[in-house]
Amino acid sequence: MGLKKAQVTKAVDALVAKGSILAKEFGKTKIFLPPQTGRPVLSKEEYEASKQKASELQEQCQKEAAELKQLEAELSQLRSVLSEAEIARQTEELKKKLAADEKKLAMLESNAVLITAEERAAAEKALAKTLEAWRKRRSMFKNIWGAISENMDGKQADLFEEIGVETDEAAGADMAEAERLLPSNKRSRR
Incomplete structure (x- = not known):
C-alpha cells in the first residue's frame, strides 16, 4: 500500500x-x-443458541471440506486417465510393434539365415582385432601407470577421477564378457 x-x-x-x-x-x-458499548447483551439462551449454531456450521464446514477433498481426488484421478484418442493412438503403436515382433519371431522360428557366413566371419574378425587393440592398450597403460604411481599417496580411484582417467569398470566395459562373443577357437589368451 x-x-x-x-x-x-x-x-x-x-x-x-x-x-x-x-x-x-x-x-x-x-x-x-x-x-463494546451499545451492543446488545445476549441472554444465556441466546448465547447457547449462537454457540449451537456455530457448532453446527463448523460440522457442516468439515463435512463440505471432506467432500471437497474427495471430489478433488476424483478429479485428479480422472485427469490422469487417458482420453479415447490417446488410447487409440497407443493401441495402434502397440499393434504395429506386435506385428513387427511377430514377423521377427516367424523368421527366427523358420531357422532363416539372418546373416551370411562371410558377414559373421567379418564381424568376428573385427571384434577380435578390436579386443586385441584393447588388450594391448590396457597393458601399456598399466605398465606406465605402475611406474608413475609407484611412490604416490592416496587412493588410485580418487586420483583417476581427479585427472580424468576412465577405467574399464567406470565405463561399464568388461573384456571377458566381450571375449565370450567370439567363438572359442578364435578367443585369444590374455
Whole structure:
C-alpha cells in the first residue's frame, strides 16, 4: 500500500481519541478493539443458541471440506486417465510393434539365415582385432601407470577421477564378457 508507520500510528491514535476503537496496552504491545458499548447483551439462551449454531456450521464446514477433498481426488484421478484418442493412438503403436515382433519371431522360428557366413566371419574378425587393440592398450597403460604411481599417496580411484582417467569398470566395459562373443577357437589368451 505504501503507508508509513508514522501515518498509520497517527490515524489509529485519531480513531482512539474519537472513540471509534479502544486501545489496551500490555507492556510495549497495544491491542486495538472495537468498543463494546451499545451492543446488545445476549441472554444465556441466546448465547447457547449462537454457540449451537456455530457448532453446527463448523460440522457442516468439515463435512463440505471432506467432500471437497474427495471430489478433488476424483478429479485428479480422472485427469490422469487417458482420453479415447490417446488410447487409440497407443493401441495402434502397440499393434504395429506386435506385428513387427511377430514377423521377427516367424523368421527366427523358420531357422532363416539372418546373416551370411562371410558377414559373421567379418564381424568376428573385427571384434577380435578390436579386443586385441584393447588388450594391448590396457597393458601399456598399466605398465606406465605402475611406474608413475609407484611412490604416490592416496587412493588410485580418487586420483583417476581427479585427472580424468576412465577405467574399464567406470565405463561399464568388461573384456571377458566381450571375449565370450567370439567363438572359442578364435578367443585369444590374455
